[in-house]
Amino acid sequence: MSIRSEPLAAIGRFPRRSASVGVWLDRQSVFSWLMMAPPLLFLAALVGYPLCYGILLSLQDRPVAHPGTFVGLKNFATNANDPIFWRVVFNTFFYTAVATLLKMVGGLALALAMNQQFPLKNLVRALLLLPFIVPTVLSTVAWMWILDPAFSVLNWLLVALGVPKPGPSWLGNPILAMLSIILINTWRGLPYYGITLLAGLQTVPPELYEAATIDGAGGWQRFRYVTLPLLRPIILIVTLFSVIFTFADFQLVYVLTHGGPQNATQLFATYAFDIAMGAGQLGLGASVALAMLPALALLIVALTIYLRRG
Amino acid sequence: MVTGYGPVERVVRLWLPVGFFLVLALFPFYWMAITSVKPNAELYNTHMMPLFVHHPTLKHYIDLLTETSFLTWTWNTMLVAVVSTAISLVFGVMLAYPLARMRFAGAGLIAMTVAAVYLVPQPLLFIPLADLINRLDLGNTLTAVILTYPTMLVPFCAWLLLGYFKTVPMELEEAARIDGASRLQTMRRIFLPLCTPGFISAGIFAFTLSQNEFLYALIFLTKSAVRTVPVGVIAELIRGDVFYWGQLMAGALLGSIPVAIIYSFFVEHYVAGLTSGSVKG
Numbered sequence: 001m002s003i004r005s006e007p008l009a010a011i012g013r014f015p016r017r018s019a020s021v022g023v024w025l026d027r028q029s030v031f032s033w034l035m036m037a038p039p040l041l042f043l044a045a046l047v048g049y050p051l052c053y054g055i056l057l058s059l060q061d062r063p064v065a066h067p068g069t070f071v072g073l074k075n076f077a078t079n080a081n082d083p084i085f086w087r088v089v090f091n092t093f094f095y096t097a098v099a100t101l102l103k104m105v106g107g108l109a110l111a112l113a114m115n116q117q118f119p120l121k122n123l124v125r126a127l128l129l130l131p132f133i134v135p136t137v138l139s140t141v142a143w144m145w146i147l148d149p150a151f152s153v154l155n156w157l158l159v160a161l162g163v164p165k166p167g168p169s170w171l172g173n174p175i176l177a178m179l180s181i182i183l184i185n186t187w188r189g190l191p192y193y194g195i196t197l198l199a200g201l202q203t204v205p206p207e208l209y210e211a212a213t214i215d216g217a218g219g220w221q222r223f224r225y226v227t228l229p230l231l232r233p234i235i236l237i238v239t240l241f242s243v244i245f246t247f248a249d250f251q252l253v254y255v256l257t258h259g260g261p262q263n264a265t266q267l268f269a270t271y272a273f274d275i276a277m278g279a280g281q282l283g284l285g286a287s288v289a290l291a292m293l294p295a296l297a298l299l300i301v302a303l304t305i306y307l308r309r310g
Numbered sequence: 311m312v313t314g315y316g317p318v319e320r321v322v323r324l325w326l327p328v329g330f331f332l333v334l335a336l337f338p339f340y341w342m343a344i345t346s347v348k349p350n351a352e353l354y355n356t357h358m359m360p361l362f363v364h365h366p367t368l369k370h371y372i373d374l375l376t377e378t379s380f381l382t383w384t385w386n387t388m389l390v391a392v393v394s395t396a397i398s399l400v401f402g403v404m405l406a407y408p409l410a411r412m413r414f415a416g417a418g419l420i421a422m423t424v425a426a427v428y429l430v431p432q433p434l435l436f437i438p439l440a441d442l443i444n445r446l447d448l449g450n451t452l453t454a455v456i457l458t459y460p461t462m463l464v465p466f467c468a469w470l471l472l473g474y475f476k477t478v479p480m481e482l483e484e485a486a487r488i489d490g491a492s493r494l495q496t497m498r499r500i501f502l503p504l505c506t507p508g509f510i511s512a513g514i515f516a517f518t519l520s521q522n523e524f525l526y527a528l529i530f531l532t533k534s535a536v537r538t539v540p541v542g543v544i545a546e547l548i549r550g551d552v553f554y555w556g557q558l559m560a561g562a563l564l565g566s567i568p569v570a571i572i573y574s575f576f577v578e579h580y581v582a583g584l585t586s587g588s589v590k591g
Binding site: 125128151191 | 334353402415425426431458494522528553561566570573574
């Protein structure tokens with residue numbers, strides 16, 4: 001006699017397997033590894049292998065379309081003696097640090113402003129995320145036109161406000177060019193911070209604020225001692241994500257400044273691209289790209305461990 | 311919040327900051343749109359008030375669609391995005407389901423590897439991949455990008471789906487097992503149909519990420535006939551130092567619209583994925 005009176009309709013028709021192959025296939029470990037094998041092999045072939053091959057390339061003198069010759073650490077020594085390389089190191093760290101800070105502070109402000117009841121809130125939230133979802137290259141082209149040397153609408157506004165004509169040369173001046181790429185990266189990444197933090201804010205139980213208010217906490221104290229500690233895990237994860245992808249940024253700089261003027265906005269990724277694809281030095285280019293690895297590996301390991309815990 | 315505010319305070323606390331962020335976020339899109347319908351006489355006239363258009367024209371759109379391969383690029387972009395999203399969802403499920411439901415030695419290690427692979431940025435891989443694609447003779451084929459986009463999309467989908475799968479109750483699967491379904495049948499017929507919202511979240515993300523991809527497309531696709539929109543716009547509408555700003559803005563706007571439409575249909579799924587994918591994992 002059956003224990004359950006009526007089997008689920010959808011699964012009553014499963015054929016019984018009798019062969020021992022079926023039993024073997026149904027073992028958890030066998031099923032899991034068979035299932036995971038195709039994607040894992042795919043990733044091994046197109047991520048694992050290129051990563052190792054990149055390390056090998058960085059140890060070679062390897063002009064494009066020629067066989068490479070092993071040169072040991074010569075490429076890394078070349079980089080160490082290359083003033084542009086050190087400029088790139090500085091630029092990348094500076095760009096990442098400032099842009100991340102701006103996104104964090106701006107994103108928090110956005111989240112706090114949005115964490116109120118108002119009409120059309122969902123529509124506003126959807127519109128605010130647009131910079132993050134539109135292809136970066138296309139929005140960067142719009143920024144390029146906004147900052148155009150001759151026809152900049154931003155300068156038109158500044159001149160109207162009293163700045164002497166023709167206004168700043170945003171992409172021609174090394175310092176302003178760096179400022180420009182930082183601000184555009186912030187423009188694009190800030191909504192990601194803001195909307196993620198907003199989701200975090202909405203999980204804070206209102207009773208905590210009420211309790212803090214009863215205990216005499218003012219607005220700033222409620223933020224400092226209730227909101228911020230509860231948001232800390234989310235801020236940490238979003239920041240690590242953002243740092244990794246800002247550190248390795250390519251598109252924005254390639255489109256807006258090509259690393260110029262005079263390498264003032266050159267980052268690891270654009271410099272490696274110039275050397276490998278422009279000058280055809282695959283080995284040297286790979287060594288520049290790999291120079292990102294220590295910092296990135298540290299971040300990736302930290303984030304991976306954190307994600308596993310959480 | 312705890313206390314209500316007066317109307318003045320509400321303007322300061324709510325409408326000023328929200329308005330500021332809205333204008334900041336949307337101005338570049340307004341500027342794309344307005345530029346794309348301005349005649350050249352207005353575009354390059356510094357004496358005219360630039361914020362509005364005085365004599366709108368569709369000339370830039372017509373030029374873009376007739377004189378460049380923009381439609382081909384759009385087709386290529388869509389094709390690549392759809393195929394690589396499909397591959398990534400299938401592979402993502404194949405990774406996420408065992409990790410979410412099965413107990414086996416090495417599961418923790420695989421989960422960490424998948425997370426780590428997701429975080430490996432493309433600039434670390436593009437030089438060896440370029441060499442690999444050349445050796446496979448796949449340069450200037452859409453296969454090159456269809457193969458390489460999933461390297462970032464598969465771990466991403468797997469990670470997002472893993473988080474989603476863990477929220478699905480196990481009772482139905484257990485019932486199916488008791489009724490004699492194999493693990494594969496349980497997964498395909500009982501479990502996966504329950505996970506549509508997760509697939510939509512992961513699918514939209516993968517789709518927007520594919521549309522956004524630039525580095526691999528720039529390196530692998532150097533012929534107009536195989537280019538995607540971002541690469542086509544950068545490589546062919548900027549010729550030397552000459553910028554066709556009207557066409558560029560028309561291209562940027564048209565290239566953004568498919569993503570924006572899909573996003574607007576599924577914005578709640580997108581936000582859910584954004585917050586769960588990165589936060590809970």
